[in-house]
Amino acid sequence: MSARQRIDTDTRTRAHDTAVSRGPEHRIAARTLAGLTALGGLVGSVNLFVDGTLHAGTTRVFYAVAMLACLVAAAPLAVRQRAGRWPTFGLVLLCDLVYVIVVLSMSQPAHAAPLLLLFPSFVAAWFLGAWMVAGSMLVTVLACGIAMVHTYDGAVLIAVQTAISAGVLNGASVGVHVLRCRVQRLLEATRALSHQDPLTGLANRRHLVENAPRIWRQARREGSRVAAMVLDLDHFKRLNDAHGHAAGDAVLRAVAASLSATVRPTDVLARVGGEELVVLGLVNDAADAGRLAERLRTAVATSRSAAGHSVTASIGIALVRPVDGEDATAATWRLIDRADGAMYEAKQAGRDRVAAVLPRQRTAGDHLPAAGEPA
Known part of the structure; x- marks a missing residue:
């Protein structure tokens, strides 16, 4: 779906x-x-x-x-x-x-x-x-x-x-x-x-925010972790400058279609910026999140627009185990910020790769580490 x-x-x-x-x-x-x-x-x-x-x-x-x-x-x-x-x-x-x-x-x-x-x-x-x-x-x-x-x-x-x-x-x-x-x-x-991004048909920021409490509740109920994956298309500005914005839009639509076919039905895939996308979903552990991120990276790399243009993506992962009493929306954005930091690490490491902030056990009063802090 x-x-x-x-x-x-x-x-x-x-x-x-x-x-x-x-x-x-x-x-x-x-x-x-x-x-x-x-x-x-x-x-x-x-x-x-x-x-x-x-x-x-x-x-x-x-x-x-x-x-x-x-x-x-x-x-x-x-x-x-x-x-x-x-x-x-x-x-x-x-x-x-x-x-x-x-x-x-x-x-x-x-x-x-x-x-x-x-x-x-x-x-x-x-x-x-x-x-x-x-x-x-x-x-x-x-x-x-x-x-x-x-x-x-x-x-x-x-x-x-x-x-x-x-x-x-x-x-x-x-x-x-x-x-x-x-x-x-x-x-x-x-x-x-x-709730839709008009260009790609993906969910937008509003839809992501509205689904955060549902994902948080489900994670607490099942004892799972919540994973946020931030995908940023590599050298997308260079593609726009070389071939025009119409070509860039076509690539975005191709990437969106490929990612939509790759994510799981329970995941939320949203476009939150120009060439930045977020996947929010439940995973069992860091390895599970890594496998999903690699499938997403491959899906982006193998997608092609009708004109044959393509891009790669740098992906950052952050995981957390939700606890009772926290604000799901605020916690979601903190998690996305950590994944965003990991995504920049992936870019600095050469692009077209996955970087992760590993999860750790915590209580409701714990400080959430920033992207560059040890998890």
């Missing part, structure tokens, strides 16, 4: 389901759903105190239970401030059921207009997936049919009114869902661009 594909997959995973996300905008959405659901229950409860609005007897009890159900359904949304797919789908079905109960309870069913179903229809359209939206649309048709049976006489009139009401509601639902999908695609594209 290439770096571009990994970034796109991560982006789609984060944006797959708006309702499940935990971001601040989705907490606001959960509060809004809770507020509107509770408001519907409170406003509907007013009918319990207006004479002649509801049928007497058991029907009145069902109506009261339906209004109470709205208030109860709003409570977890307000408390948890998160609406998952299935709870949201359940809320939609509950609102449809409440509408049917309202229609059956009203002494004049015509007062319970199908427009009351706009709320569950729009909630389904904006927060749920395609098949749940389709299910909501079928339930809308059923709810409208029940309402029309208790409002009009004659099968033809009932069918026409049901088609009109359900058609308007479902048409609006489809429109909102299409709009949501369009907005989501634009957001996914924007997120992808914000």
Whole structure:
């Protein structure tokens, strides 16, 4: 899997389901759903105190239970401030059921207009997936049919009114869902661009920073070391000066493609500067990191642009065993700085080679050695 594909997959995973996300905008959405659901229950409860609005007897009890159900359904949304797919789908079905109960309870069913179903229809359209939206649309048709049976006489009139009401509601639902999908695609594209280097398609600095905590957690969980490898293309300026920047860009793209095919799926490969790239991943020991670095060095040396231009790379390695309580992002950049120092040692030793800062055991209070210090 290439770096571009990994970034796109991560982006789609984060944006797959708006309702499940935990971001601040989705907490606001959960509060809004809770507020509107509770408001519907409170406003509907007013009918319990207006004479002649509801049928007497058991029907009145069902109506009261339906209004109470709205208030109860709003409570977890307000408390948890998160609406998952299935709870949201359940809320939609509950609102449809409440509408049917309202229609059956009203002494004049015509007062319970199908427009009351706009709320569950729009909630389904904006927060749920395609098949749940389709299910909501079928339930809308059923709810409208029940309402029309208790409002009009004659099968033809009932069918026409049901088609009109359900058609308007479902048409609006489809429109909102299409709009949501369009907005989501634009957001996914924007997120992808914000995490990709536009020239090479590799991850960029932002993506590297955002993945550092994940790598740190995984290393602590597995007892592994984190390895940072800084690759700097040798004599790249000379290539640009001799053949032009277009040739340099082509070489960068060729190198990126070759490295993407070489790194492991769990590694993060990012372009952090003009001709500088970073690989961040987990290794068992220094030998493991050295083998990966040699494969990367070979991948760069054997890559060719369409015009036949090529470069080599000097690679610096630094390793660390993460400990609890440290800032993963800050620790990552310290590790990269050490690898950067090792990379300059590789250049001074003749380029097209690997140099390493060896790991050592440490505790949370240990000083992290600089690139030239013994590890």
